[in-house]
Amino acid sequence: DQQVKQNSPSLSVQEGRISILNCDYTNSMFDYFLWYKKYPAEGPTFLISISSIKDKNEDGRFTVFLNKSAKHLSLHIVPSQPGDSAVYFCAASGLAGFGNEKLTFGTGTRLTIIP
Amino acid sequence: DVKVTQSSRYLVKRTGEKVFLECVQDMDHENMFWYRQDPGLGLRLIYFSYDVKMKEKGDIPEGYSVSREKKERFSLILESASTNQTSMYLCASIDRVNTEAFFGQGTRLTVV
Numbered sequence: 001d002q003q004v005k006q007n008s009p010s011l012s013v014q015e016g017r018i019s020i021l022n023c024d025y026t027n028s029m030f031d032y033f034l035w036y037k038k039y040p041a042e043g044p045t046f047l048i049s050i051s052s053i054k055d056k057n058e059d060g061r062f063t064v065f066l067n068k069s070a071k072h073l074s075l076h077i078v079p080s081q082p083g084d085s086a087v088y089f090c091a092a093s094g095l096a097g098f099g100n101e102k103l104t105f106g107t108g109t110r111l112t113i114i115p
Numbered sequence: 116d117v118k119v120t121q122s123s124r125y126l127v128k129r130t131g132e133k134v135f136l137e138c139v140q141d142m143d144h145e146n147m148f149w150y151r152q153d154p155g156l157g158l159r160l161i162y163f164s165y166d167v168k169m170k171e172k173g174d175i176p177e178g179y180s181v182s183r184e185k186k187e188r189f190s191l192i193l194e195s196a197s198t199n200q201t202s203m204y205l206c207a208s209i210d211r212v213n214t215e216a217f218f219g220q221g222t223r224l225t226v227v
Contacts, residue, residue: 009155034215043119043205043218044158089158091216102148102173103209103216107157 003027004092006106014114019077021109023090026071030092034103035064035075038087047088048075080113087111118142121206121219128226134193136222138206146209147189148216149173149181151202158205164189196226 005024013019021035031052036044050057050064050073057064063076077084090106122137140147146165150158150173160173162181170181178200182190189208193200203223207216 006157036218041124041221041223043207043220045218046215049215091158102160102163102171103207104160105150105158107155 002107003030004090004104004106006088006090006109008109009107010110010112012112012114013080015082016079019075019080019084019111019113021075021077021088021090021111023073023075023106024071025073025092027092027094027104028071029094030104032093033064033066033073034091034093035062036089036091036105037084038089038108044089077111080111082113082115085111085113119206119208119217119219121204121222123222124220126222126224128193128196128224130197130226132193132196132226134196134224134226136191136193136204136206136224138189138191138219139187140189140208140217141187142208142210142217143186144208144210144217145186146211147183148207148209149179149189149191150205150207151175152205152221153202161191193224198226200224201226 034049035047038044048062066073087108087110089108091103119140148163149161164170164183180192206219209216
């Protein structure tokens, strides 16, 4: 049962344009969401996060939007740069407490920025 | 700077061998995790630990065990390696809930 879903396995975007990566979740107990970026043969690196009490968080070129009623979040990258080419994972975690600290990841979206 | 270090970048083991994957973090984090990454399946949680000597099964624990004797070290054990355990293994640690996890560089394990 995939609780965090990234329905687009791949996405190609022209350099300088906006990249939009999407993520859906099913568990209403999730209250913290994160995006990670992963290059081949390396561990994932943290990009940006958002708490369920917010609907938007911005950090430089990266913005994450959260729509709790739709159980949907998205990552916007603008402008897109060649170095952004990587696999992006959406992740979610639950409320503090026994057994709820684990991070659940989506299947990932491979973003390719075309020069 | 948080550091999570995995003992090997690449490993090749034979079917039936007992395999140990080691992970050490240097930031006194309570929670540590083992994931495996496979194409099309994302990162799947194998086991996690929220304290020394404490462990919890993740989503795919079958064929694996773990050990956490010291706070900084979390070991993943493949009791009898099989070819379907060929994968990228990633260790992570988290300071507390609702903060980001820090990952090691990964271990690419091939079982032949």
